[in-house]
Amino acid sequence: MAQEKLFIGIDLNNERAMVSLFHEGMQEVETVSSVPGEEHYQIPAAVFCTGQGNYFYGDEALRRQDRTDGSFFSDLYLGSQIPDNVICRNMLVQFLRRLIRFRERYDLEHMDPYLAVTVPQITDDIVELFRYVQKELGFAPDHFRLMDYGESFFAHTYHQDPSIRMHDVALFDFQNDKIFSLILHTDGMGTVKRVTSERREWTVPGYLLDQPDGKDEFFANILREAFMKKIISGVYFIGDGFDGDWLRESLRVIGPNKRVFKGKNLYTRGACLAAYRNEVTEGWHYYYDCFYKLHGEISLKLLKNGEPYFLRLTQLGENWFAPTETYYLMYDEDPRLEVWVRVRERLNARIENCTLDYLPERDAGSIRLSVKAVPVSGTKVVLRVEDDGFGELFEPSGKVWEFPIVTG
Numbered sequence: 001m002a003q004e005k006l007f008i009g010i011d012l013n014n015e016r017a018m019v020s021l022f023h024e025g026m027q028e029v030e031t032v033s034s035v036p037g038e039e040h041y042q043i044p045a046a047v048f049c050t051g052q053g054n055y056f057y058g059d060e061a062l063r064r065q066d067r068t069d070g071s072f073f074s075d076l077y078l079g080s081q082i083p084d085n086v087i088c089r090n091m092l093v094q095f096l097r098r099l100i101r102f103r104e105r106y107d108l109e110h111m112d113p114y115l116a117v118t119v120p121q122i123t124d125d126i127v128e129l130f131r132y133v134q135k136e137l138g139f140a141p142d143h144f145r146l147m148d149y150g151e152s153f154f155a156h157t158y159h160q161d162p163s164i165r166m167h168d169v170a171l172f173d174f175q176n177d178k179i180f181s182l183i184l185h186t187d188g189m190g191t192v193k194r195v196t197s198e199r200r201e202w203t204v205p206g207y208l209l210d211q212p213d214g215k216d217e218f219f220a221n222i223l224r225e226a227f228m229k230k231i232i233s234g235v236y237f238i239g240d241g242f243d244g245d246w247l248r249e250s251l252r253v254i255g256p257n258k259r260v261f262k263g264k265n266l267y268t269r270g271a272c273l274a275a276y277r278n279e280v281t282e283g284w285h286y287y288y289d290c291f292y293k294l295h296g297e298i299s300l301k302l303l304k305n306g307e308p309y310f311l312r313l314t315q316l317g318e319n320w321f322a323p324t325e326t327y328y329l330m331y332d333e334d335p336r337l338e339v340w341v342r343v344r345e346r347l348n349a350r351i352e353n354c355t356l357d358y359l360p361e362r363d364a365g366s367i368r369l370s371v372k373a374v375p376v377s378g379t380k381v382v383l384r385v386e387d388d389g390f391g392e393l394f395e396p397s398g399k400v401w402e403f404p405i406v407t408g
Contacts (some may be wrong), residue, residue, distance in 0.1 A: 005279060009272025010099055011152070011265075014077040015175075016042045018268040020097045022276055023111060029272050031265040032102045035057055040403050041265050043099070046074045047091045057098045081125045088127070093136045100137070116145040118152040118267050118273035120395050122292050127321045141323035145275055149173070150182050151199040152270030154288045155233070157184060158195065159273050164234035164259045170226065171266070172219075174241025177204045179219070181226050187285070194289050200226065203240075212246035220249040227253075237262040289319045289344075295378050295408030296343035300371065303332070306339035313373035313383070313408070316344060320375040327389060331367035335359060339383065343408055353382060354403040366390040379408030 009020045009029070017039045020031045033040045048061035050070035065072040069235075076095055079088035087368050096117075103109060115137070118128060127146070134144040147155075169184045180201040187194045202222055208214040235258050240260060255258060279286050294317060299310040314324060333356070339351040360367060368388045375381045383403040389396035 003112040004110075006108050006113045007272050007275040007279075008100060008103065008113055008115045009118065009152070009270065009275060010115070011268035011271060012045065012077055012096075013120055014045060015094070016044050016073055017099060018042060018265050019102055020268040020272040021103060021106065022266065023107065023108070024280075027272050030106070031267045031268055036105070041059040041268075041329075044074075045095060046072070047076065047095050048072050049091075053226075055094055055098070057095060077119070080129055083128065089132060089174075090136075096133065098138060102248070104325065104338045112143075113139075114143045114145075114275045114277075114279060115139055116147065116150060116152075116271040118147050118271040118274075120149055121149050122146070122148045131321075145271075145278060146275060146319070146321070147271065148290070148292075149267055150199065150290060151288050152267045152268070152274060153182050153236075153308045154184055154195050154197065154286075155274035155277060156270030157236075158286050161259075163174045167231040167233040169234040170232050171236040171238060172226075172242075173330045174204075174223075174237070174239040176220075176241070177206060177209060178202070179204060179222060179241070181222070183226065183230065183232075191285060195286050196289050197353060212244065212402055215250045216246050221248070223250055223253045232258055234259045235261070238264060238266055240264075243274075249364060286317040286331060287315045289317060291378055292319055292321070293378055294375060294381075295319050295364075296341060298373055298381055298383070298405055298407060299340045299342075301340055302329070312341065314343070314373070314375060314381055320378050324373050324375070326370050329360070329369050329371055331364050331369060333364040337383075337385070337403075339405060340401075341405060341407060352403075352405060354367065354401070356385060356401050357359075360387050360397045360399060362390070362394060379406060381407050 001016050002110065003132065004023060007022045010040045011018045018031060020029050022029045028245065034043045043058040046058060046061040048056040048064040049069055056064055061072065064070065073088065073091040076088060076092040079085050080092040101115065117130065130146045134141065150394055153171050157165055165186065172184045173180050178201065180199060183198045185196050185198070204218060237252055276381040294314055297312060297314045299312045302309045302311055311327060315331050336353050337354040337356065339352045339354055341352060368390055370383050370388045372382050372387045374384055383405055385401040387397045
């Protein structure tokens with residue numbers, strides 16, 4: 001019997017984290033409270049390590065931060081983005097490992113865990129950081145996903161009542177003096193629909209933060225600007241900045257015909273659902289598109305049993321930093337690899353011929369090649385071909401061919 005799968009979604013930023021759990025036996029995603037019996041979802045991203053090697057996390061770490069019998073670590077997420085900050089990275093791994101252990105509270109240790117982490121934005125430094133984190137946590141590449149808040153917002157929203165996404169859906173996140181918006185838009189009338197998000201950001205003047213009426217008017221103007229020339233059917237308010245009863249003029253601007261929601265655990269729930277949908281695609285008719293998704297896909301045209309056969313090496317819409325498969329081919333005396341490049345929104349494929357020069361001096365039947373597509377961005381892939389030797393008869397020669405291919 002196949003092992004049941006557990007999907008874990010972690011929302012992480014420099015101040016705090018939240019964690020959610022889901023498996024197919026549950027009716028709803030469960031966001032974990034750090035205090036059993038209470039709705040205390042936000043866990044401070046902090047660790048305190050004693051001289052004896054004992055670790056305390058979140059609120060417990062904050063209560064010990066001034067003690068002299070150990071070391072206090074905060075700013076884990078920001079500090080870990082510096083590659084040589086090994087101590088901070090190790091503390092971040094310890095912190096995430098503690099969050100994953102929340103599954104023990106629900107007696108779910110026996111399930112096969114799939115982890116998705118959502119962060120405010122994706123950069124090359126973030127990608128490099130979480131490649132390290134994934135390996136340190138011991139997750140296989142196909143059991144780990146990284147995404148930004150836009151993608152987790154998409155995954156959450158498109159699992160809700162369809163009336164919410166009848167038109168565009170807006171999210172406003174208010175933290176400290178920053179407000180950013182994400183507006184989801186569904187494109188296309190086909191079976192599988194493409195969803196994109198538009199991101200904007202504003203800074204709230206400091207003198208308005210303690211003036212409810214002034215803050216309300218400032219945010220009402222943001223709404224007018226964000227909604228201009230758009231039809232909005234759902235609105236989400238996220239973040240501590242929306243605490244309190246000050247949304248008056250702003251709600252009048254939103255109007256009576258939109259579904260409005262307020263909360264703080266949307267991103268972690270969305271990450272959890274994104275991990276689930278990456279494994280269970282049946283009945284799922286949407287894909288999220290953004291700058292870190294592959295804008296095209298490449299395939300090799302081969303012969304299989306004498307018939308043309310296309311071997312797809314990358315997939316349109318996948319994260320460019322997601323792992324790709326390595327394939328092994330027998331050399332057929334033709335040094336050219338026929339690569340078919342399909343780019344999003346273009347009808348016809350582009351064909352590129354990649355020539356393998358200076359092949360090993362062996363019979364064609366004893367040359368085996370490993371082939372792997374290595375994306376380096378959403379619009380560029382390097383096709384890497386390597387002489388793999390031939391069993392115990394021939395050692396690999398070390399010959400490598402690399403062909404850059406533009407896919408967008």
